[in-house]
Structure formats: C-alpha cells, structure tokens
Amino acid sequence: MTDREETVAKIHDLIDPFNKKGVDISGGTRFAQDLEWDSLTVMDFVASVEDEFDILISMNRAAEIETVDQLIEAVAQLEGER
C-alpha cells in the first residue's frame, strides 16, 4: 500500500465506530450531512484521528473539513509538517 492508501484505510477504520447509520463511505461523504454527526461526535472523531496519526487538528482547521477526501488531504499535510 502507498502512504496515501494506508491513510485512507486508517481513516475508514476510524469512521467505522461512529458510522451508526451504516452509510457507505466514499471520498465525497460529508460528515455533518451524510453521516449526521453532531458537533460532539465530530470532536470525538477528530480526537481519534489526532491520536492515530500523532497530529493536532485544531478546531479552526476541523471546521474547514467537510468531506472524507478533505480530511485525508488535511491529515497528509499535517503529517508532512510534523
């Protein structure tokens, strides 16, 4: 697996426990609208992503992330900055 494929797979795994409605996850899946996550769920999920990749995703940054693809991009970028 490439680094990116690995990141995608890890993020899918992290979404899983929060995906209570069993929505099919694609790059375009939106956290708020499609997964119907409220702000508390989003914060819990962001914390699990932070710990998995050993990065910080500030609330300011998280607010700009709406889709799975955008999250993957952000994680790749934050990992690069580390």
Place this chain on the structure above:
Amino acid sequence: MSDLFSKFDDLIALREGLLSSGMTDPFNLVMEKVESPTVAICNGKRTILLGTYNYMGMTFDPDVIAAGKQALDEFGSGTTGSRVLNGTYVGHRACEDALKEFYAMDHAMVFSTGYQANLGIISTIAGKDDYIILDIDSHASIYDGCAMGNAQIVPFRHNDIEALEKRLKRVPEGAGKLVVLEGVYSMLGDIAPLKEMIAVSKANGAMVLVDEAHSMGFIGENGRGVAEAQGVIDDVDFIIGTFSKSVGTVGGFCVSNHPKFEILRLVCRPYVFTASLPPSVVATAATSIRKLMHGADKRAHLWENSKRLHAGLRQLGFTLGTDEPQSAIIAVIMPDLEKGAAMWEALLEEGLYVNLARPPATPANMTLLRCSLCAEHTGDQVEEILGMFAAAGRATGCI
C-alpha cells in the same frame, strides 16, 4: 427573501412539541418573590431553591446588603463608563483589593460578568500562532473566548490527563501554549485532576488558566478552589471567577501573579469596551468576599448537605453524575428530554426548583436535573427535598 430565522426551525418545533402537551416552560420561570437564598415564590407557591449556584447563601447577608445600600446612596446607581475612563470608583479598587487578599495573589481585574472575564482573558492572551488546549467539556464562555481570539484551538477528552499530555507534546516547537481547565465542571459537578494536569502542562512549557467559578468560597481550606484543595494553586497562572455564585451578586474576575498582568487593562476588549459594574454591586461583592474568607463553618455545613443529598438520591434509585459528591452540584441524569422535563415540572409542583439542563449544554447529549446546594439549606430542608424527589420520581415513573 430567505428568512434568517429558518435555522432555528428545529428548535422551535422541539419546544412547541414539549409545550403543546401542557408542560410548564422550564426556561421561562418567574420568581415572584424571593424570601431567602433558599426559598422563593414561583406561580404563587412557596418553592425551595435547589438550582441557584448561590452556594454560600450571601445574597441576603445583612452586611452585604448594608454595603450595597450605602454605596447606592453615596455613589449613585451606576458608573455610566468604562473601567479605563470614568468607570473606576474607589469601590472597584476595594473589590480588587479584596480579591487579591482572598486569593493571596498580586493582581486582580474585575469584569462586568464572569462570561466576559473568560471572553476577555482568553481572547487577549492567546494570539494567532499560540495554541489553546482545553477540556472538551469547557463552559460556553471559554469556547466563546477561544472563538473571539485568533489562536489554534485544540480540545481534549474530558479530564483525560494522557489526552492533554499527548496534545501538548504535538504543539509545534516555540509556539505559545495556554491550557484551560475548570476546577468544578458545572454540568455533572465533577472536579478536575488539577494536580496532575497542571504538572503535565508545566512540564511542557504551557501557561495554565483555571476557571474556579463553581468552587470559590466552598472548596479548599480558604475557599480558593480546587487548585488550592489539591495543593497546586501556586502553579496556576490565571484564575477566573465570578461574583454570581458564592459571592452572591454579578461580575467576574481574573487573579494572577504574572508581573505584566496590569497591561491587560489596556488591551482586553471585553474589559475596555463596556461599562463597569455599578457601585452597589462592587460594594456587595467586596463585603461578601471578605466574609467568605471566614466561612469555614458554612463550608463544612455545605459539604454535609451535598453528601446527604447525594446519598439520599442514590438510595431512592436515581442515577447521578458522579459516584461520590465532589462539589455542591449534584446532577441527576434523566433518560431523555421528555422524562427530564416531566420530572422537572413534577418537582416544581412539589415546591422544588432545580435546573433542567439539556443538549447542547450537556456532555454526551444527556438531559440533567442539576441541583446546586446552598450553605443556608437546613438539614430539614435537605430531607424535605429528598421527599419531593421521591414523590415526583414515582409520579413520573423515573424511579
């Protein structure tokens, strides 16, 4: 034209759904008369107050009231000005002096509300490239202070020392760090492991701000709060507090030993761009703060009340926010909003006022009946309260 209010439609519908069942609106109660810190008349009925944050019962203290009346006579009804212009009277200085003595700290700054104290201090001291690491269950005023500033905001799981430490270690080299904690978290009434959290923060080069709004006057040998009780108050850089709980009036403050603290009076916008507290308010606050320094007996009685209520509610079969009483707040966890609202109303009919707390103010979408005890509640009143919980709980099927 799109209606800017359409974003509130879901909430309007939820509210109308509840009220159409004939339910009393829990967010629209009017106190017609207030007899004492523990009793008021609501809907013509004598009601025991168990949701006022009036922990030390100072609102009707004769010395406090006398000080307020004298200040009204001598200084008028209001200052009509900012603290940095015409709004600093001797009373404001006296109030800050009382705070410095109460906390044994070098500096004290009084704001017009506790909300503004958090808003002002947090938004001002953490700048664009700084990081604020805060407990996820922090009060709205802390989040709003974060939102008003430009810092990077990173929440961590409630009271989780390891989660805090991990995030501190991930902050880029050289960035400023502010850790924001609360002594008592007001929703569940649980306290923070400040000793461990402050040690971790200091080891990672962070400054620490602790909001002690719900512990002042009650927790700690001198009533300085949870940081005092856990022996780490000297490592706290900023303590935020309020006059609207144990002090018994309105207003907020920050105390600190930071040598440059006084500059905040010129750069903190929620301090500068609002009118200062009325002279009567700062006079009542200063008098109350000085009396709280000698409140050891009242503190002991309040702990007794808290322990008795906690044990009694548990015995009745209610689920509580904490396994042991940790503060003067006892949170009763309700299964859902409907049951919570029904129980709240049944208690009011019994003659007891508690706070109904619902999402998003509560953690994990819980509906809570939040009880805050007062040092002026008598032992008999606490037994009476337990009787009301038993009756209302059975009437609504909660127990």
